[in-house]
Amino acid sequence: MTSDASFYPLAARLQALPHVSVERKVPLSRLTRFAVGGPAEILAATRDPESFVRMRRLTDQSGMPWMVLGDGTNVIAADEGYRGVVLRYTGSRISLAGSTVTVEVGASLQSMVDFTIRRGLAGIHTMTGIPGGVGAAIYGNAGAYGNSISGCVEKVRCFDGAAIRDFDRAACHFAYRESVFKVRKEWTILSAELRFEPGNPVEMAQQAASIREIRDSKYPPSMRCAGSIFKNLLFAELPDAAAARVPASVVREGKVPSAWFLEQVGAKGMRVGGIQVAAYHANLIYNDGGGTARDLRAVAAELKRRVREEFEFELEEEVQYVGFG
Numbered sequence: 001m002t003s004d005a006s007f008y009p010l011a012a013r014l015q016a017l018p019h020v021s022v023e024r025k026v027p028l029s030r031l032t033r034f035a036v037g038g039p040a041e042i043l044a045a046t047r048d049p050e051s052f053v054r055m056r057r058l059t060d061q062s063g064m065p066w067m068v069l070g071d072g073t074n075v076i077a078a079d080e081g082y083r084g085v086v087l088r089y090t091g092s093r094i095s096l097a098g099s100t101v102t103v104e105v106g107a108s109l110q111s112m113v114d115f116t117i118r119r120g121l122a123g124i125h126t127m128t129g130i131p132g133g134v135g136a137a138i139y140g141n142a143g144a145y146g147n148s149i150s151g152c153v154e155k156v157r158c159f160d161g162a163a164i165r166d167f168d169r170a171a172c173h174f175a176y177r178e179s180v181f182k183v184r185k186e187w188t189i190l191s192a193e194l195r196f197e198p199g200n201p202v203e204m205a206q207q208a209a210s211i212r213e214i215r216d217s218k219y220p221p222s223m224r225c226a227g228s229i230f231k232n233l234l235f236a237e238l239p240d241a242a243a244a245r246v247p248a249s250v251v252r253e254g255k256v257p258s259a260w261f262l263e264q265v266g267a268k269g270m271r272v273g274g275i276q277v278a279a280y281h282a283n284l285i286y287n288d289g290g291g292t293a294r295d296l297r298a299v300a301a302e303l304k305r306r307v308r309e310e311f312e313f314e315l316e317e318e319v320q321y322v323g324f325g
């Protein structure tokens, strides 16, 4: 196992870079909305793209494990922490030319949603209230109420470890909550260009406000959670026996909420330690304040077991785990 001391030289080199802030032993519980997780050895952040590339190069050369973190709203970190380097790119400029928005991916998704609504650009206004940054939204092809970010992406700029590269939409291999960046985790997204159709700002703002109201009642802003723990299911990919049991009214845009299956196996209200499945939503698991990552994993494993035994398929996590061996 890597010793604490072996991180000193890298921390010093990162610290010496311009526009870079470095902290040691930062609790991941502080960096993630689920609020569990032990320390990361190094947290290094910058809002300057060139400094980010230099940070990545130094980290790669050191041979230390590393990961990129956005706002930590879709990550569950191990109680033991992460014996590696957490890199953050916080550049957040958003600009408009014609109908194309260029965004640095440290911007919050909400700030981009608001930017587009104000300018009458339609396409992501229904994604209002999804927490987190634009980088992770592209990485996980975030979406809600019929729109996903992939619908507007024209170009994604990333650092692949050797060079800055531009990908067009096809090269991003977007699918439901998937992209090429989930497979090639060494490709860090830095900025993107998104193109929008014209829309009515007043109507979009009204629709966004009513979506926001629903979301805030389902996910109170202070709730320590990661949104949906499990991905929804594509109806066409379900085993025949499971598909036959799904009421037609539950299927939306070809998908079945994993919450429906979880409800059938009695997930609502389940609790292990300080980790609780919401009584009103079977795919919402939250930390009541005293929870641990171990408890969360126990709940997730038990729910997957029940669904596997009852419906003969495997639920897949939407959340990203960090630091679990």
Ligand SMILES: Cc1cc2nc3c(=O)[nH]c(=O)nc-3n(C[C@H](O)[C@H](O)[C@H](O)COP(=O)(O)OP(=O)(O)OC[C@H]3O[C@@H](n4cnc5c(N)ncnc54)[C@H](O)[C@@H]3O)c2cc1C
Binding pocket: 033, 067, 068, 069, 070, 071, 072, 073, 074, 075, 089, 105, 130, 131, 132, 133, 134, 135, 136, 137, 138, 139, 140, 141, 142, 143, 144, 181, 187, 188, 189, 190, 219, 225, 226, 227, 228, 320
């Ligand atoms: C209350 C709540 C509701 C939610 N509702 C929705 C919803 O309706 N729809 C939806 O799609 N999601 C939803 N989510 C999930 C979450 O908000 C999104 O996945 C969001 O995009 C995560 O952003 P983040 O910056 O917090 O990412 P993080 O949690 O920090 O990171 C998530 C993943 O993205 C990777 N990543 C981050 N930045 C980059 C980058 N620059 N380059 C490459 N990889 C990167 C990380 O390595 C990590 O694997 C919800 C979450 C919460 C807490």
